[in-house]
Amino acid sequence: MSEISLLQSALLLGLYVALAGSYGLLYTIARLQDAIILHRLSLVLYGLHGLTAIAIVAWTPLQIGWKGLIVVSSAAFLAIPPLTWRLLERTHETEVQG
C-alpha cells in the first residue's frame, strides 16, 4: 500500500480499538454510578468506534476477509462490556448469597 494509506490504515485500526476501550470504560462507570448521561456518552463513543470501522471498510486497502473481521469484532466489542458486567454482577451476587 502507499505510504499515506499505511499511516491512515494504522491510525484507524488503533483508533478503532481505543474507542472500543473508551466505550467499555465509560459503560462500566455508567453502570457503577447508575448515570444515564454516562451511559449515553458510552454509546456515543461506541458510535464513533462504529464510524472508525466503517472508515476502515471504506477507505483502507485491506482485503474483504479482513474487513469482515473488523465488522465481526465490532459486534464483539459492543457485547463484551455488558456481558462482562452481567457476569461480574452474577458471580458477586452468588458470593453474597453463598
Next chain:
Amino acid sequence: MYRSQQLAVKYLAAAIALFGIMTVAGLMSAYYYINPDFLFGILHFNIAKILHIDTMVIWLLMGFMGAIYWFLPEEFGRELVGIRLAEILFYVFFGAVAVVAVVFIVVQYGNSNETALWFINQGRKYVEAPRWAAIGVVVVMAVFAYNVIGTAYVTRRVTGITAVLMIDLVPLLVLYLDAFPAISNMSADLFWWWWLVHLWVEATWEVLIGCIMAWTLMQLLGTSRRIVELWLYIEVALVLGTGILGLGHHYFWIGAPSYWLTIGGLFSALEPLPLLGMVVHAVYDAGTHHMKTTNRPAFYWLLAEAFGNFLGGGVWGFMITLPQVNLYAHGTQWTVSHGHFAFWGAYACGVLSVIYLVVQKLRGLDYLEGTLWKWSFAALNVGLIGMVGALLVSGFAQAFVERAIGGSTHDAFIAGQTNPWFVEGMITRFIFGLLFAAGYVALVWDLLTIGRRAPVLAAAGAAE
C-alpha cells in the same frame, strides 16, 4: 514470616535493582541514537541493548518468582518444600546474572566458535546469556517448580490458582530450552525462538501474572477465591485461546508458509478482546470498592496494569498486527513503541503492585498510603507514555520513509534515520526516558521509606 517469604523479599529487591540497571542501559541505548560516537570503540549499542533487554526479562522473572514465593506459603498453609535449596540458588542466580553482565561489558565478543557461545555471548535476542548461565536459569526454574509442585504434593492441597500455576510452569520451563541451540538456518532459528519469546510473553507469562493478580486481588480487595478463580479460568481461556495461534503474527516474514499471514493475523487481531474484558473488570473492582483500599499504591499499580495492558498490548498491537500494515511497520521503532508499552502494561505494573503489597505486610501495616509514591507513579507512567509516543512518531516516520517509500535499502534506512520527525522522536524519547529514570529513583526511595512513619499514616487512614 515464612522463609519462603523472606526469600520473596530478596527476589523482589533484586528485581528492583535490575530494573535500575535496565533503566541505565535503556538510557544508554537511547543516547547512541542522539550521539553515535558515544563510547565508540569502547562499548557499542548492541552491548547496551543486550543489558537493557536481558535485565528486563530477568527483573520481571524475579518479580514473578518473588510474588509467588510470597503468596504460596499462605496458600499452602506451610513452608515450601526445598526452601533451603531455593535460598542458596537465589545467590547463585544473582551472582550468575552479575558475572554474565560483567562479561558482556568487558569481554563483549568471542570468536565464531562454541567457546564463545558457552562462555561469552550467544547473540540471540533476549537469550544472549552464555550457555553456562542458561543452564543456571534452567536449574533455578526447575527448583522453583519443585518448590511449588513438591509442596502441593506433600500437602495434597491444590487450589485452582496453584493448579493453573503448576500446569503453566511446565511449558514455561520447557520453552526456555530454546535458549540453547544455535541453528544455522535463520528461518528455523527464528521459528523456534518465537515459540520461546511469544509463548512466554503472550501466553505463559500472561498466566503467571494472572495467578499473581488473583492472589493480589484477594488480599487487596478481599475478593473471594471462588471469584478470582472463575475469572482466572476465563482469562486463561481467552488469552491462550487467542495467543497460542497469535504466535503466527511473528511468522509473517521469516520464510514460513503464507498461511501464517491469515492465521497469525486473525488470532492476534482477536487478542484485544479479552483485554477489554479486563478493563471492565478492573473498573468494576475499583468502583464497587469506591476506590477505597488498604493499599493505595498497590491498587493504582493494579489499575495501571489493566489499562497499560489494553493500551500497550491491545491498541498499539492492533495498529501493527494485520499483515498489510506489519509489512511496513515490521522491524522499526514502531515495534519498539509497542514493545515498551506492552511490557510495561502487561507485566511491570503488576509486579510493582505486588511489591507494594509485600511492603505493606513487611511493615505490619493495616493501611499503606503516602505522598512520594504518587510522584513516582506519575513520573514512571508519564515517562513511559512519553517514550512510547515519541517512538511511535519515529516509527511512523521510519515505516513511511524507509519501508513504504524507500524500499528498505541501506540508503532508505539512512533516509529514515535522518528524517526530522525520526530524529525529534529519538530526542524526545531520551528526555522522557530521563523522566522515567527520575520516577525509578523516587520508586526506590519510596519503597525504602513508605509506611515507616506508621502511626501518622494509620491515623490518617482511619480519618479518611
Next chain:
Amino acid sequence: MHVDDPAFWRAGAISTVAIMSAVLIMLTIDSLAAISPGGSNVPRYTVINQHIDYKFDENRGNDVPVIGGPEPLFGKAVDAAAAEALIDKGKMVIQSRACIDCHTFFGNGAYYAPDLTKAWLDPAWETWQAITGATTREDAMVKFLMNPEKYRIWTRAMPNLGLTQQEAEATVAYLKWMASVDTNGFPPNFGHMQSKQ
C-alpha cells in the same frame, strides 16, 4: 453447569488450550518442512553458487526471490558440504558478534542498523566497491566487514568486530543465502523505489 460455576470456565480453559495447542503443533510440523533448506520457502545452501534476484510476482501480489543461473561466490563454486560449512560458520559469526542486537534479520532484532534480509542485493555495495577498491560485490562486503570503521558513509558507524577473512567470507555467504529465502515479500519494494502518489 452455570456460567457462575468456576468448573464451567475451567473446562473451557482446558479445552481451548488443548485445541489451540494441537493446531499449533500440526501447523508447526507442516511449517518445518517448508522452512528446511530445500523446502518450499528456503533454498538449499548451494544457492550461494547462483544468481539471486528479487522481483514482483503478479500472482502472489508481493516480491519474491528469483534464483538464476550460475554466479559463484568469490568466483568459486562450492559443493553441498562446503556450502553448509560456510553457512554454519556465518551463523556462528553472527551469533558470536551479536549482530542481531544492532541489525535485523527478516526484520527481527535491533533497529540501530539496517535490516540485512536483502543486504546481498543492496545497491549501496556499489558505493563500497568504489571506496574499498574491490572488484566484486562480495569482495567489497568482505573488506567492509573486516574494517567497517574505515569505510563509514554516514555519522552512525559500524564498529570493528575483529572479523577474520574467513569469518567475513562466511558472513557474506550467509547473507547471500538469506537473500534467497521467500519471506512473503518482506521487505516490500526492495531496491525499486516506490513512485510518489
